[in-house]
């Protein structure tokens with residue numbers, strides 16, 4: 001039976017199991033919206049900005065492990081998605097973004113609301129498509145989901161001209177898709193895995209350096225099993241928060257620029273680093289030639305380009321972490337060697353424990369101004385570590401990583417690679433859509449929250465009870481911190497004198513607003529805010545002078561940390 | 565070091581910009597690039613000449629492979645190959661220079677493919693060294709215009 005492109009599109013979404021779409025209508029996608037009007041399978045969330053729609057799809061994906069979907073119109077609708085797409089690309093998040101396009105015959109004519117979005121997003125998508133004919137539409141939609149969610153995940157964009165939506169064709173959704181230039185390698189080479197374990201067992205000061213790949217691969221429980229069998233200390237990247245239980249004694253917390261003292265010392269003194277789904281980002285390595293100078297490196301990653309990109313690797317293993325960790329566990333589980341190894345590296349764990357005790361994460365408590373770290377600690381206590389936490393970007397993000405303990409994967413949502421201010425709030429909304437019963441908190445900065453604040457209307461409209469805790473320090477804190485340390489305290493353009501009254505603002509949108517200005521009030525206000533029925537802004541007026549420590553200045557080796 | 569890489573890609577619009585965008589976006593260098601359809605009309609073959617240290621070349625090969633539209637990547641460096649480039653050269657053909665042009669055309673087994681009152685257009689095929697030598701020797705005669713295809717390369721034998 002023939003259908004028009006818009007019908008094909010919406011039917012394909014339904015048949016692929018898509019039940020949630022975040023979007024914003026416009027002329028080029030009117031036919032799709034007309035179809036959605038009749039459809040009951042696909043729930044559409046109307047956002048207030050297309051960037052918001054993409055971050056919501058992204059937050060939905062990170063929190064659920066499913067592929068997020070956004071739908072927008074041509075031209076400005078499409079260009080508004082770019083920051084969201086680049087954010088997902090840098091963090092390898094599976095989303096599919098559908099954009100309307102002017103009719104095929106008008107492409108290239110500077111037609112009304114035309115933008116070459118395929119050209120614009122080529123470097124920040126895993127792949128993108130311009131659909132030329134209605135008959136290809138269903139197949140391309142299926143391919144897009146296949147590419148976004150397999151191998152190293154990432155955003156895929158599908159640009160659909162208006163005539164493709166209006167013309168008719170048979171509905172042909174292929175059972176299987178195969179793309180001849182795309183063959184991700186899931187199985188780690190057994191010989192490489194064996195050599196890796198052999199090398200590991202020879203060493204005395206091993207560290208598991210764990211990244212977002214563990215979460216993307218859903219390999220967190222395998223990692224926990226493996227680390228415990230051998231008793232190896234673990235450090236995670238920002239993207240790896242929750243990949244290994246934050247409360248486990250083997251967990252040293254985050255490494256890198258704002259990592260813990262003991263994680264950075266451990267990496268720097270280690271004789272073997274087993275990197276699992278982490279990509280040696282410059283925020284992690286510090287000065288690259290002095291990174292882990294004594295260590296042999298084993299690197300497991302599904303994407304060959306991640307391996308040997310920034311640091312030379314002794315044993316590369318290309319494969320899915322689930323597969324590789326299973327193989328590794330099989331080699332060591334229940335063996336005498338494993339027990340001996342655990343014993344052998346006990347002094348190493350003790351050394352790390354000493355570092356941890358001499359320089360734990362800390363801050364100077366004060367009776368007067370509210371310390372943002374204290375707020376995050378309280379959020380942890382009150383939620384008992386059971387919330388999904390999204391963050392904005394800046395100091396708020398680092399404190400959220402340092403002072404909350406993440407025991408489970410997919411509970412910490414943060415823009416790591418691109419560092420997108422304005423990410424957290426829409427991402428939290430997307431996470432709430434994926435987890436209706438859960439407490440979802442966006443730990444925000446007063447600067448960042450103003451970048452996608454319009455999405456409060458979305459949260460109110462759909463009764464999504466997201467809680468935004470604003471660590472309101474009145475400044476673009478992280479940038480100001482650099483000015484304080486490296487630009488002689490010249491605070492050029494980092495004070496935010498015109499901060500809106502967030503309580504009134506929340507109320508104006510139909511949400512609840514709360515405020516704390518003194519340390520004693522924090523716990524009570526947080527509890528009230530979390531108990532509120534709908535979405536809430538919880539404005540915490542914090543000390544503007546607080547800084548994030550430890551800090552490795554850009555370009556310095558990891559051992560040169562500035563401490564509290 | 566210099567590498568010649570064969571890249572088999574989907575023969576569809578936009579693929580060239582995916583490949584060239586990869587090079588420019590990541591700061592890799594392209595010395596020459598040529599592309600045309602293969603016997604299978606759904607596949608095009610590119611020959612890319614690039615340079616970089618081992619680590620950069622490794623990244624280039626991996627990044628090319630990672631593009632969804634790329635079907636296969638072959639590094640021809642270290643392989644016995646036949647390399648060819650085609651040049652078209654417009655040279656002065658005044659009464660004083662004509663003889664020299666004809667002599668060079670003969671030596672290099674080139675061909676005159678267009679004749680105008682004071683100008684010959686010459687076609688020459690060869691590997692890089694031959695093209696370079698030919699152009700160098702023609703220069704004193706007076707080259708008006710040159711166009712080169714860029715290198716194509718194929719492995720010798722089976």
Ligand SMILES: Cc1cc2nc3c(=O)[nH]c(=O)nc-3n(C[C@H](O)[C@H](O)[C@H](O)COP(=O)(O)OP(=O)(O)OC[C@H]3O[C@@H](n4cnc5c(N)ncnc54)[C@H](O)[C@@H]3O)c2cc1C
Pocket residue numbers: 090091092151152153210211212213214216217236237238239240254255256257258259276277278279280281283284300301302303306319320321322393394397415416417418419420478
């Ligand atoms: C203000 C600010 C400060 C920051 N400070 C720090 C800091 O101090 N410390 C820190 O760690 N980060 C910090 N970051 C984040 C940093 O920029 C990077 O985003 C982060 O370090 C990258 O994490 P990752 O290495 O885990 O890589 P990810 O981006 O999570 O990459 C995941 C890797 O896993 C691979 N992978 C995916 N799926 C699989 C699979 N199934 N099997 C195997 N491999 C797979 C991918 O190919 C990729 O190589 C900061 C960011 C900001 C904005």
Ligand SMILES: Cc1ncc(C[n+]2csc(CCOP(=O)(O)OP(=O)(O)O)c2C)c(N)n1
Pocket residue numbers: 392393394395396397419420421444445446447448449471473475476477478479
């Ligand atoms: C979209 C965007 N613009 C600019 C930056 C640069 N930047 C990084 S952190 C930061 C300050 C963020 O201020 P705020 O949200 O108040 O967080 P704080 O550091 O004060 O906690 C800025 C401007 C960015 N990361 N993203």
Ligand SMILES: [Mg+2]
Pocket residue numbers: 445446447471472473474475476477
């Ligand atoms: Mg701030």
